Amino acid sequence: MKLKLPQGVRVDVVEGARIAVFSLKANRLRTVLTTMGIGIGVATLLAIVGIIQGLNTSFHRQLATFGANTIYVSKFPWIIKGDWWMYRNRKDITLDQVERLRHAAPFLTALSPSVQRVSDVEHGGEQLSTVRIQGVTQEYLAISGYEVTAGRFLTEADDETTRPVAVIGTEVADGLFPGISPLGRTIRVDNRTFQVVGTLSRKGKVLNQSMDLVVFIPFKTFYSSFGKGRRIEIAMAVEDASKLKQAEDQLVGILRRIRSTPPGQPDDFSINKPEAMAQTYEQLTGALYGVAVGVGLITLLVGGIGIMNIMLVSVRERTREIGVRRALGARKRTIVFQFLMEAASVSAVGGLLGTTVGLGTAKVVSLITPLAADVQAGTVAGGVGFAALVGLLFGIWPAARAANLDPVEALRYE
């Protein structure tokens, strides 16, 4: 005999596996269905954890492009908490306020008003839709984190003389001027013509919105071309991120004074920091994470109890079989092994089914919602493995019960 394992262990493993497979093949649909709960629990858990982790990393990467030393003041907060119309009653931010702020806040290293709209942009026969048209001043470049790859950015003179010039993002450049330099050429935005004077570096997507499908024009040109009815946001930068908190405190006082907010009234403007947004975001996903893990664990617990229950039924149904096996020379641990293997493999099959269903659902969710479910082979393997592990864990007690049956009693069981 060419034994690799000690004989006893070999019997346990080989015979345990054989019986487990036998049980699966026999009429065990019920068992597998019972254990599917575990699979679904595992699958949702893995999928949610995967989604959240994916979101977190990409969000961080995206925020990094915004700059950690920037502050944006606007009428509406970036993340609206409570009723939207509460903010609607706030006074608009005016250009005059922007200028007064510039003088009152020397600690700002850069400041630019910003207005925007979304339009179609054309050149020749090419057309791009839903392009962000943003009116800003020269200092916006330093705040935004773009770099000029060709030509120049907007200047003070452009703004003062309301020149029809534009600096465009890579997607606009690639979309309208494939293979040629856009510098000196013209683009049309709502029947107005702008001359391209510069192109910008690629920034990628933030929250699924392209930062490169953008056209910057001088702030005053924007006003004269598209009217003054747009909401102004003030973009600002401080020297570095450590000055952010202090700057924010000072800004509150200055803005209240400039906007003559009555004492005792809440601020009638919002201070937005990409930095703080990351924290808010992390709190949000952290809570979601906790809920997902909690729900997943409860599902696993319920599924595990289901397995335990079905295994106890299985042990009871096979009491005589256990007696026979013991009479013929099966040791206690051989019986334990038999039922553990059965619990694990039945759970694994349930896990496979559940994971398939769970991930299928996630896939459908990702198709009909903007959530990006990232279905990976590792998730399936993890789901199956984890389900088997839970089966093993919750199979211990029934298996021990089976092994500790008195052989004489077991043989007599009706």
Added chain:
Amino acid sequence: MSDGGNASKLIEVQDITRVFHVGGEEVRALRGVSFGISRGEWVAIIGQSGSGKSTLMNVLGCLDTPSSGRYTLNGKDVSRMSDDELAVIRNEEIGFIFQTFQLLPRETALANVELPLVYRGIPARERKARATAALEKVQLAHRMHHRPNELSGGQRQRVAIARALVAEPSMLLADEPTGNLDSATGEEIVRLFAELHQAGNTLVLVTHEPKLAARCPRAIRLSDGEVVADGPGREVALGIGQSVMAAGGT
């Protein structure tokens, strides 16, 4: 008792008791049982219902351990063995034959017969060959791929006998093996036992049927947990002569 041939005995039971505790009360199923069985013997254990036959059978089969006394099987003291050691003894020394056959319903006859060899760690190929040979011995080779529910009662019991024989144990232990069979089929099984006895196997047969016990060369009668007669099967079974004191002999 003066037993010079102690070492040659396959089974040596000395003053065995088995006490059950049921709701604070003691049930003394065996009250000091002693006897020996030599290799190649065919012994019937008879007695009325409740006399302790099955309890004795379980002790002899190492499924149960005596409350006191000494049980030596094939030279080994098994009365104080651990659970795992007893499993090995059951596998190597004992072939069980039950009244209700106790075949695994979902497995084929062949797989049922292979089972003791599985627990002995015999490789699959050899297992199959030996199980087939054992089934041939009971004339059931042609039914080896059938499941128990596709077999008649007599055939099932023959599968069970093949399973008891396959690992070549020191003795066969049968508890009312014909109890669930009609008389013609029962007779077949008894004839099979006679053949196995002729071939040199050691057989211990528990029965409440005097007619069956009478055909065994030796019988031990239990009453109320005690040996009340031990002698030639015919005499003990039919109550002829004074066989109790003959116990020391043989």
